Amino acid sequence: MLKTQELQINIGPQHPSTHGVFRLVVTVDGETIVDLKPVFGYLHRNHEQLAEVSTYIQMMPFTDRLDYFNSMANNFGLAIAVEKLAGIEVPQRANYIRVLMAELTRILNHAAAVAFMINDMGAWQTPLAFGMREREKILDLFEMASGARMMCNYFRFGGIVRDLPPDFMPLLNDLMKALPTFFDETERLLRENEILLLRSEGVGILPKEVAASYSVTGPVLRASGVPYDVRKAEPYSVYNELDFDVPIGSVGDIYDRFLVRIEEMRQSYRIVQQVIERLPDTTGGHINPAMASIGKQKALKPPVGDVYGRVETPKGELGFYIVSDGSARPYRYKVRAPSFINLTPIGDMCRGHKVADVVVILGSIDIVLGEVDR
Amino acid sequence: MTVEFDRGKAYVVDRGQPKLRAGQGMIAGLDVVIRHFFSAFTKKLETPDETSGVFTVQYPEERLAMPEAFRNFPILLFDDTTGQELCTSCFQCERICPPQVIHMTQAVDPTTGKPVPAVAEFMIEYDACMSCGLCAEVCPFDAIKMDHDFELATDDRAGMTVRKADLDRPVSYYETIAPTRWAEVKDGAYKKLQGNIKRRSGSIGLSPRAATAPKKAAPAAAKPAAGVAKPVAVKTAMPMAAPGKNMSEEKLARLLSIRAANVAKAGGAAPAEAEEVLATADTDDVAEAPAAVAAARPVSSGGIPFSADNLLGGVPANTTMAEDKVERLKSIRSGNLARRG
Amino acid sequence: MNMVDAVPLPWVLAVAAGLFCIGLFGALSRRNTVGILLGVELMLNAVNLNLIAFWRYLEPNVVAGQVFALFIITVAAAEAAVGLAMIIAIYRTRLTVNADEVDSLKG
């Protein structure tokens, strides 16, 4: 209405709805956003420098702290990279347990991501409570297997720490009965909700070309219509023996990301079902005998050279680029964090929208600051 | 357009065809919520296959059973019958610990001056430990295991650096919390312990906890003692029990020196009690105690190649650590450094 | 028991007149156009008070007084709306709201 001069607002580091410590400097003309600049680095713990003074096995517990929502997926990334570098074979049973844990992490992460996004839209924590309930059940399973709920430190080079405890499978089968009702319930609660449609259709659109040029990965890229999934593009572990589909979106707005995440949960459920069927008759122990003891893990000296191992975490493609100089400590250790790269296009995505949309767009990208700042 | 992969395809998510929306979606959402509302009154969610019913666990009254694999903070084990600690101070756990929070010194046979497979001084900075469990995995003598007790809240930062006296737990206690894991390693551990006891003379490997806790005491007694001991106020009083009659002279001296060191360390936190306690022990004894322990330090196999500056510089200047703890840390590290030479 | 025999009519009219004059003074002396509008509102209110007093004291059974007061209220509302719209329009072009700075007619 009136000629308003531009106002600069800080959606500051201590704002209730940023997922962790992260600041958005927003220039606003009236209610519409003219420009937006993310400011992060508040949670930098020099993860990569730490790797250069630690041995490979000592890095495993630190990868839990990268994307603290899915620690198993981060462990998987480091394990794949070092095994590729050192040429370590992984027995079939260990691979199946690894895929089981990775897919359970995906279900857990997407349940929470969807719930946090709806929470940013203002739904008073009800979808969050349902999402967290399922997440707790999965975390109990992780605690039973690895010893900790969120900081699992469960993977070793060549396999996993210990085999599954005996009472793991019955609880897992119970959980598999509960998950379909949870998926249907979330869909009935949210998929056709008019207010959700109003708030998410056409908001924060990331067109296909722009997404590809920003090298965004994960559900955000697939929602823009690019069918790229590391599990299909470069199948690691036993993903080439499992059949599952890759949901992609058409418009690339928040509603597409929401739908892609819900569909991906269903696909992960399908994978876990296949793994449960095949787990009893898998061969090989829980770890490659050559690397069975912690002593061997500790003394691992991969040959000179570099490797780029990548894994499809629920946030996107997590890559580990490790340069080894033959000693027990990596010479250079770089982590390609999906949240960090998915965050860069937020400036473009929010331009032209309202302040209320910024928070929801941030929620739809689903970032974790531990991974962004490393 | 759906791209075909092997064993799967990429399909476009359907956004629902545009139809006249008059609130049906919202009413379906309401129906889901009201169902949860009614089921929350009747049902309590126990097994994972249910998706409705109250799933709150009222913490202090109701407690969730900890799975056996649960790991919180490391503890040291000592044999119930002989009171001997399993740890032989082989520095394996100190080397592998990612955040480098374990510090120990090897015990030395006072008469011959040769190192003995037992630990003199063992310290873990609980506030920096990230309970990753690597130390428990790497220990060849199964001396250090991960505990299940997580109620360790304390208001004193110095209290977070836990010494051997508070770390020790009887093997029977560990057996109760992790039966199958202990069963796997039980006989190996005991065989190694017998070997080590033969090479320890006098009361070197005795766990301070074993001295005070009566042999027959059930592990539960030891555990609450440890729990109770946590708060600083009581902590200084715990080892103050009058020294037992049948203790050898030399052992009494060592016990006193350790207590004095504790008191000095706790001096910063609880000045009042420390004053009147210090009055009983003569002060110069306390001063030279750390030196004695440092001097007694034996040479042992090489550890992580610490460079002097990053180590010494490593201790944060503005640390709130009690004053003498900083020197102690420096002395231990310089000792290690000297050893490595 | 009612107002008529408790308070004589001239008192009520005096109060209304007082309010009117205060409004007049406000309208005349304020530089801020919104202030002038406030003064005009006061004057309209005073007029309304008069009307109701006349209705109540002189012929309570005839409804003309109240109806006329209602008309004045609607006119006052319309006038306030248009007045404020104009003030905002002036503010947008001249960046000032003080009456004496906007008295020049040229572009």
Next chain:
Amino acid sequence: MLQFLENIFGPSWIVSLIAFLISTTVILIVTPVTFMMMTWFERRIVARMQDRLGPNRVGPAGLLQAVADGVKMFTKENITPRAADKWVHLIAPLVATGPVIFLFAVIPWGYGLSPVDINVSVLFVIAVSSISAVGLMMGGWGSNNKFALLGAMRAVAQMVSYEIPAVIALLSMVLFTGTMNLNKYTELQGGLPILGNTLKDVIPDLGLGWFVFTPIGLVGFMIFFICILSEGERTPFDIPEADSEIVAGYMTEYSGMKFAVFYMGQFLFNYALSMVASIIFLGGWNFPGIPQLISIAPPIGALASAVVLGAKAWFLFFVMIWLRGAFPRLRMDQLMAFAWKFLLPLALINILSAALWLTIMLWCTGDCTQNPWVFTVGGINPLGWLGNSPVLRQLVGFVLTAIINAGAFFWLLNVNRRPAGETPADLARDQAFGTASLP
């Protein structure tokens, strides 16, 4: 309430003074207690909806939680921002909450339990409920904080733009019943659902003739309930203190008792308007047993009617909590577009159908010379076939108004709907320009 006091004491004006004092103290005791019960009720109910327990530590089943909150509010420090306009900052909560308590003067609690019985009470409710917007504005401006001012502007814009459909919805019911006196609404809503009291002699008074069963009443109730949601800033419309964007709207700079007063004002505003809604649309204290009970033993009947009316108001509050548990929040421009492009036209059409119902009911058949409600087209009376049995007229009225209202509802939905087949760029333009008022 005043009669039995009259004959006990002497001169009348002392009696009326005492009577009013008693009723005001009753109100001033009951409303804060209701507020405390409401906060406790809301937290327990939403907790149950989310599969958890809700406060159960303070007092039996957490009942003293509200008291604990109260004590917390008392002990919290009352800070006033330094550069703020002290007086305006201080008075704002009073101006925001005062009118809400004022509302309770007019709302009857049960049969005969109405503090003040004035015959323009519906208009009074509307007038007084619009004052609290001024309080919000003062609160926002008084705390001298950029976010608070933004929140205040939004809150006032929202309240003003949702007040108009609310007023028109109530107006259609006033037109429908012909009276603005809240106490009279309950007698008009006895008997059978649509037919009301017309078959009084045939079927005993079931007390179910609620206006919400007639099409006008249903649409009116829907509009009025949506407006209660937005005036009381409940979930789909709680933009002003939307935590995710501007921190806490106009309440940002308030702490301690001033914040509690604002908070109480909001809750009691919800409760008062849901009481008004249940009186006008849900048949006041009409329930199958109540009319008979009132006729037999008035004191017990009065108590029962208070319980029934309270139950209806609390049910409406339960629905508000239910919505709060299930829906995300609308954006500011969508909220305004919804009010002006959907609710307002629907309310206007609702008045039209109310007028139509009245003409059908009052249409004169047979020899009606001076009756205004008739005109003859070419000599014949178009609605002559109605005859003079009210039941037939009511049914015909019901059908006609139902068609009109339903048609209007779906037509408006269609008009505001987003055109199908929009490309991403159009979708983005809709969102940016705010033209997408409905999905």
Next chain:
Amino acid sequence: MNILIMVIFVVLAAFTLAAGVMVVTVKNIIHAALWLIASFFSVAAMYLLMEAEFIAIVQVLVYVGAISILVLFAIMLTRHVTGEGVRQLYKRWWIALIVAAALFGVLIVPTVFNYEWAVQPSGAQISIASTVEIGTAFMREYLLPFEVASVLLLVALIGAIVIAFEERSTRRRVLTLAEEVEQRRQRNESLRLAPTTHASETSE
């Protein structure tokens, strides 16, 4: 009982006049608006005292509910220019004071007090026109003024919007990402379709 009403009337009158004076004299324009609302309230109370129930409530509804918010909004939108520093009153404000005082003291009060009004006899039970009569009067004798008033309101409504509203096109609208990509695609298409003609690059 009459003394009670007299006391109430005097209190209300004093408060109204005090509020009026404050509206006119107080420096901060926001405070002036708030005092105006206070005076509206006391005037409404006086109507109630004179048993003009409907008018009192309409006064509260229209003045306090709508106009005051309108005034506050207008002040908010134009506030940052009128700082406190600016002098609020004209230099020669005392002339206005004299005029107003003269009008009040010399002209109105004497006429009001000397003219004996034909006040209807006290104690006579005359039915007071209530809301129903106002309603029917609007529909019967005063139908025409009623329609004219509604037309006036409509005109004022549209006028206010037209004056205060700034066309949407002049407001610089920021393009969202999707629209930008769409425009770029269309421009590339147009360039591809008509490569020969020199397509002037529209300044983005």
